[in-house]
Structures are given as C-alpha cells and as structure tokens.
Amino acid sequence: MRTHADSLEDAAVRFDRVSLSYGPEADVLADVSLHLKAGSMTFLTGPSGAGKSSLLKLAYLALRPSAGRISLFGIDTGKLNRQTLARLRGRVGVVFQEFRLLEHLTAYENVALPLRVAGGKEKDYRDDVVELLRWVGLGDRLNARPETLSGGEKQRVAIARAVVVKPDLIIADEPTGNVDDEMGERLMRLFRELNKRLKTTVLIATHDLNIVRNTAKADMLRLADGMVVKTQLGPASAQAGAPAGSPAEPSPAAPAATAADETPV
Amino acid sequence: MTGTPLLPREDAREAALFFVVVALCFLASLSGLVARSAYAAASTWTNEVTGQITVRVHGDDLDARRAVEVIEAVDGIAEVHALTREESSDLLKPWLGASGVPDDLPLPQMIAATAKPGVVQLGPQLEEKLKAAGLEAQVDDHVAWSSDVKRATDSAGLAALIAVALLAATAIAVIAFATHATLLARRDMVELLHLTGAKDSFIAGLFEQRFLMLGVQAGVVGALLALGAAAFILFVVKQADQRIWLLPQLSLSLADGLILGLAPLVAGLAAMLAAKATVHRSLGDMI
Numbered sequence: 001m002r003t004h005a006d007s008l009e010d011a012a013v014r015f016d017r018v019s020l021s022y023g024p025e026a027d028v029l030a031d032v033s034l035h036l037k038a039g040s041m042t043f044l045t046g047p048s049g050a051g052k053s054s055l056l057k058l059a060y061l062a063l064r065p066s067a068g069r070i071s072l073f074g075i076d077t078g079k080l081n082r083q084t085l086a087r088l089r090g091r092v093g094v095v096f097q098e099f100r101l102l103e104h105l106t107a108y109e110n111v112a113l114p115l116r117v118a119g120g121k122e123k124d125y126r127d128d129v130v131e132l133l134r135w136v137g138l139g140d141r142l143n144a145r146p147e148t149l150s151g152g153e154k155q156r157v158a159i160a161r162a163v164v165v166k167p168d169l170i171i172a173d174e175p176t177g178n179v180d181d182e183m184g185e186r187l188m189r190l191f192r193e194l195n196k197r198l199k200t201t202v203l204i205a206t207h208d209l210n211i212v213r214n215t216a217k218a219d220m221l222r223l224a225d226g227m228v229v230k231t232q233l234g235p236a237s238a239q240a241g242a243p244a245g246s247p248a249e250p251s252p253a254a255p256a257a258t259a260a261d262e263t264p265v
Numbered sequence: 266m267t268g269t270p271l272l273p274r275e276d277a278r279e280a281a282l283f284f285v286v287v288a289l290c291f292l293a294s295l296s297g298l299v300a301r302s303a304y305a306a307a308s309t310w311t312n313e314v315t316g317q318i319t320v321r322v323h324g325d326d327l328d329a330r331r332a333v334e335v336i337e338a339v340d341g342i343a344e345v346h347a348l349t350r351e352e353s354s355d356l357l358k359p360w361l362g363a364s365g366v367p368d369d370l371p372l373p374q375m376i377a378a379t380a381k382p383g384v385v386q387l388g389p390q391l392e393e394k395l396k397a398a399g400l401e402a403q404v405d406d407h408v409a410w411s412s413d414v415k416r417a418t419d420s421a422g423l424a425a426l427i428a429v430a431l432l433a434a435t436a437i438a439v440i441a442f443a444t445h446a447t448l449l450a451r452r453d454m455v456e457l458l459h460l461t462g463a464k465d466s467f468i469a470g471l472f473e474q475r476f477l478m479l480g481v482q483a484g485v486v487g488a489l490l491a492l493g494a495a496a497f498i499l500f501v502v503k504q505a506d507q508r509i510w511l512l513p514q515l516s517l518s519l520a521d522g523l524i525l526g527l528a529p530l531v532a533g534l535a536a537m538l539a540a541k542a543t544v545h546r547s548l549g550d551m552i
Contacts, residue, residue: 062460062552082465082548090462100457104273114461116271161461 011071012038012169012201013059015228018068020054027066028054030226036219038073038168039199041192043212045231046223052205053097053173055223059203060094060171061085073168090118093162095172099154101146101161107133107153108142111160118165125164132160135190137183151178159187163194169201170194176208184211271458272471275447282443283483286436290487290532291494293432297524298495300425305518307418314407318387322374323401329374335398336376339391341384348375380406433535440480440539444472448547459552469544473537480536484529492517492525 013036020029028051036042046052057063058070061077070077072088080088093114101110108129109116115125133139136156146154155178162170170191176184188211194200206212212220222231322332329347336345348356353375354366366372380387388406395402448455458468495517 060460062456064552086459086462086464089460092460094460100453102271102273102454102457105269105271109269113271113458117458117461117463117467 010038010074012036012040012073013203014069014071015055015058016069016071018058018065018070020051020058020063021066027226029058029065031068032223032226032228033068034221034228036201036203038201039195040219041195041202041215041217042204042219042221043215044203044205044221044223044228045207045212050223051226052223055228056094056171056173056203056205060092061089090114090165091168093165093167093170095155095159095162095170095175097173097177099146099158101154101157103146106143106145107138107149107157110146110157111164113161114165129160129164132164133157136160136187152180152183155179156183156187159190163190166194166198167200169203172202172204174206174208175204176206176211181210184208185214188215270471270475272447272451272454272475275450278443278446279479282439283479285439286480286483286532286536287487287490289432289436289439290484290528291490292487293429293436294488294491294525294528295494296425296428296432297528298491298521300422301518301520301524303418303421303425305520307414310414311411314411316380316382316384317407318378318380318391319405319407320376320378320391320395321403321405322376322395324374326374328400329376331398332374332376332395332400332402335394335400336378336391339387339394341381341387343379343381345376345378348377433531436480436532437535437539440476440536441543444476444540444543445547447472448544452551455548456552465545465548468548469541472540472544476540477533477537481529481533483536484532487532488525488528491528495521 013034015032015034018029018032019027021027032055044052044055054063058065059072061070061072064078073091075084075088077085077088102113105113111133112122112125112129115129116122130139130142133142136159138144138153138156138160141149141153144153146157149157155175159172159175162172172191175191176187179187191202191204192215195202204211212218220231221228320332320336322329333345333347336342350366350372353372356375357366378391386406386408388404388408391406392402392404395404455468499517
C-alpha cells in the first residue's frame with residue numbers, strides 16, 4: 001500500500017490544489033493538482049492564455065502560489081528558507097520562453113553560468129560546456145554575444161544552459177519554438193537522452209504536436225480553464241497535425257485532444 | 266573564457282557615483298589633515314610655553330632686580346633673567362614693525378623665568394612671594410592661554426571628526442542608493458541568478474566586489490587630491506616667509522600619510538558594507 005510519504009518521495013513535482021492569481025484579478029490557475037513522477041517525461045499543452053507559463057513558473061519556483069502546496073522532490077517549497085530554496089532551484093534546469101540570456105556574456109559564458117553559480121572551476125567544466133555547445137550546433141559561436149545570435153541560436157544556448165548541470169528536473173517553455181524541425185528534433189533527442197540515461201524528469205510546455213508525437217513513453221497534460229487533465233493525441237490531430245480544437249481551444253496551434261481522451265490528473 | 270564580470274558595468278551611473286565618492290573622500294581626507302594639523306600646531310604652541318613664566322613688574326630697574334632675586338629663591342625655578350629694553354622691543358616688533366619701539370615710549374619691566382622640567386603651576390606661588398616682598402607684579406605662567414588653545418583645538422578636532430562622520434554617512438547613503446538602483450535595473454539578471462540556484466550571498470558578493478573596488482579607487486583619487494591640496498596650502502604658507510609665525514606648524518608627516526592611506530580602505534570597506542546590507546535587504550523582497 002502506497003503511503004502519502006512514498007507518494008511524495010517519488011514525485012519530482014507535485015501540486016496540491018494550487019491556485020495562482022496576479023493581484024485582485026481572477027485566478028490564472030484555480031485548484032490545480034498534478035503529480036509528475038521522478039524520471040518521467042511530460043508534455044504540457046493547452047490553448048494560449050491557459051496558464052501554461054504560469055504553471056511552469058510555479059514549478060521552477062519563480063512564483064509562489066496564492067493557495068495550495070507545491071513540492072519538488074518531496075520537499076514542500078512553501079516552508080523553505082532562502083538558502084534551501086536556492087539549493088532546490090539548483091536542481092532544476094529551466095528553458096525560458098524568452099531565453100533570458102545575459103546580454104553582456106558570450107554564448108559560452110551564458111551556458112557556463114549555472115556552473116559558475118555553483119562554484120565550479122572553469123578548468124573542470126570548460127570541455128563539457130564547449131562539447132555541449134558543439135552538440136547544439138554552436139561550436140563556432142562560443143564567443144558570440146546574444147545580440148549577434150538568431151532566435152534559434154539563442155534558444156539553443158538557453159537549452160544548453162538548462163541542461164549543463166545535468167539537473168534532476170528540466171522545465172522547458174516552448175523549447176523548440178524558434179528552431180527548424182531538424183534542430184527541434186535534435187534538441188528533443190537531448191531531452192529524451194537526459195530523461196532516459198540520467199532519469200531526469202522533464203516537463204515541456206509546447207504547441208508543437210510533432211515533438212509530442214515523436215516522443216514515446218511521454219505523458220501529456222492539457223491545461224484549460226484552470227484544470228489539468230491527462231490526455232492523448234486524438235485521431236483528428238494525428239492527421240498531419242491538423243487543428244481539431246474543442247470550443248475551449250481557441251488556438252489553432254494547440255494540441256488536439258478529444259474529451260474521451262482526457263482524464264483528470 | 267568566463268572572465269566577464271557577471272554584474273555588467275554601467276559606465277554613466279558608475280562614473281557619476283565615482284565622482285561623488287571621490288569628492289566625499291577628498292573632503293574627508295582634507296578634514297582629517299586639518300584636524301591633525303590643528304592638533305600638531307596646538308601641541309607645538311603649548312610645548313613652547315610650557316614651563317615659561319613671564320612676570321611684569323610695576324616699577325623701576327631696582328624693583329625688577331629685586332623681583333629677579335625673589336623669583337630665583339623660589340623652589341622649582343631653573344632660570345630667571347630680566348629682559349633688557351632691546352629684548353622687550355624685539356617682542357613688540359610684529360606689532361610695531363621693524364622700526365621698533367620709540368625711545369621715549371616707556372616699557373614695563375619684564376622678567377622671563379623658566380621652571381624646572383615637570384614643575385607646573387608656579388604662578389600663584391610667585392605672585393604670593395612677590396607681593397610679600399612689597400612688589401607689585403603680574404605673573405603669567407601661560408596656563409590659561411594653553412587651556413584656551415587646547416579647548417580651541419579640541420573643538421576643531423571634534424568638528425573635523427563630525428565632518429568626517431557626516432561625509433562617511435553621506436558616502437554610505439549614496440552607495441546604498443546606487444546599489445539599490447543597480448539592483449532594480451538588473452532585476453532580471455538577479456532573478457535569473459536566483460533561478461539558476463544562486464544564493465543571496467553569491468549575488469550580494471557581486472555587488473560587494475563592485476562597490477569595494479569603486480570605494481577603494483575613489484578613496485585613492487580623493488586622498489591624492491587631498492594631498493595635492495595640502496601641498497598647495499604648504500606652498501602658500503611657505504610663500505608667507507617671515508609672516509608665518511602666527512600660522513599653525515604645517516608639514517606632511519607620517520600621521521598625514523596614515524590618514525591618506527586609510528581613506529581608500531575606509532571608503533572601500535564602507536562601500537562594500539553599504540552594498541552588502543542594501544542587497545540583502547532588497548533580495549528579501551525578491552523571489
């Protein structure tokens with residue numbers, strides 16, 4: 001029989017009745033509960049404005065919930081002091097939708113940032129950083145500053161920065177939104193490899209159904225109307241990614257799912 | 266390859282801040298030098314008159330000779346002699362000019378006495394002995410004057426210390442304000458550092474390092490400017506040539522070097538601590 005403590009321990013991310021509102025306005029997320037098992041790979045989909053980015057921000061501890069409880073790796077994040085919170089954040093690699101690269105640092109320095117923050121010595125991590133940048137196709141742009149990089153290149157730098165510390169949890173917000181299909185697949189392979197080999201828990205918010213379709217053994221969550229439901233690609237979307245949104249899915253790019261495919265998480 | 270500072274330079278804002286801290290360090294260093302100089306001058310003046318006793322006798326040369334005998338007999342007196350008219354005239358030269366005292370101007374009978382080392386407060390005793398000998402005389406052992414000088418220099422020193430404290434407080438307030446402004450301007454970067462696992466102490470360290478360097482550099486420049494100003498004042502005083510006898514004893518000493526050397530250290534330390542306190546207080550309100 002699984003106890004509550006067991007359940008907490010093997011949950012990399014756990015939301016218990018979490019709500020979020022910005023000021024006095026209506027809740028962006030209302031009473032959301034979810035449970036991402038350690039070592040799992042999960043896609044989060046949903047229409048634009050559904051609160052996917054807000055949910056991710058809560059998960060990577062950039063926001064505090066208005067109500068409810070969030071646990072990472074079994075640790076209740078609501079009761080942590082700032083030092084412990086920093087340690088916990090160090091276990092999470094984040095790919096931000098807007099990249100958030102430091103403009104005065106080179107591509108190499110941006111990728112090395114988490115290692116520098118963790119107190120690593122450059123001679124110990126230099127080769128790894130260079131290798132990772134080569135892997136994402138930026139071996140010749142090590143000393144380029146973000147202002148000289150294209151959107152896709154920035155995104156690859158941001159992804160390399162998120163994975164360079166081999167985090168326990170990777171949270172990515174539209175990580176393939178600015179790269180071509182080939183590079184998108186290459187980056188997804190990186191996430192899949194980390195998930196498979198290092199048992200890294202991966203949570204990816206995306207509108208791109210192809211990357212969902214190409215990833216076996218991944219869970220898919222759909223966020224709409226403040227609710228998170230477990231879902232699968234419906235038959236309509238399986239046809240060349242044609243939009244097949246429900247009335248609650250105004251975005252044509254949103255992944256399609258039928259009501260029959262969905263089960264509350 | 267990771268040589269770039271994580272906290273980017275903000276040239277315009279930092280140049281203005283640097284200028285302000287330089288000005289504050291210059292004023293603080295100069296205040297310190299002035300206070301040190303005032304103490305040194307007071308010390309010189311009081312040392313020169315310590316043990317010196319001047320007696321003015323109302324009477325003729327005979328009364329003056331009798332007064333000398335009375336004073337010689339007092340225990341603790343090392344030396345005594347009556348001033349000649351020429352010696353008295355020399356003392357009045359600063360007021361009357363090189364032409365000296367007109368021959369027909371009557372001068373009081375003056376006696377200069379020196380107490381043995383360590384003997385003080387002989388004035389009342391001498392007055393009593395002279396009075397007992399039937400002589401009308403005024404004794405000045407310069408104690409009152411020395412006390413006045415000491416009081417004046419203590420006040421000047423206190424004023425200088427208050428000035429230094431106010432300047433230091435101003436520098437700390439300016440640094441705190443600048444740190445807060447930088448923190449707000451770099452909020453995104455600070456948030457990113459937090460999200461990559463940086464502790465508050467790591468982020469505060471970036472600001473501490475930046476403002477420590479700014480404080481030390483501004484302190485060095487301010488101290489050098491103060492040294493230049495002190496050298497200029499010395500030059501002007503030297504130009505006064507024979508007329509400097511009323512001016513304080515001015516020179517650059519080891520103590521001045523210490524004051525100037527302390528300025529960058531104090532400025533750097535104050536800047537660093539101000540930045541540290543401000544960052545830690547502000548980070549408490551961030552994610």
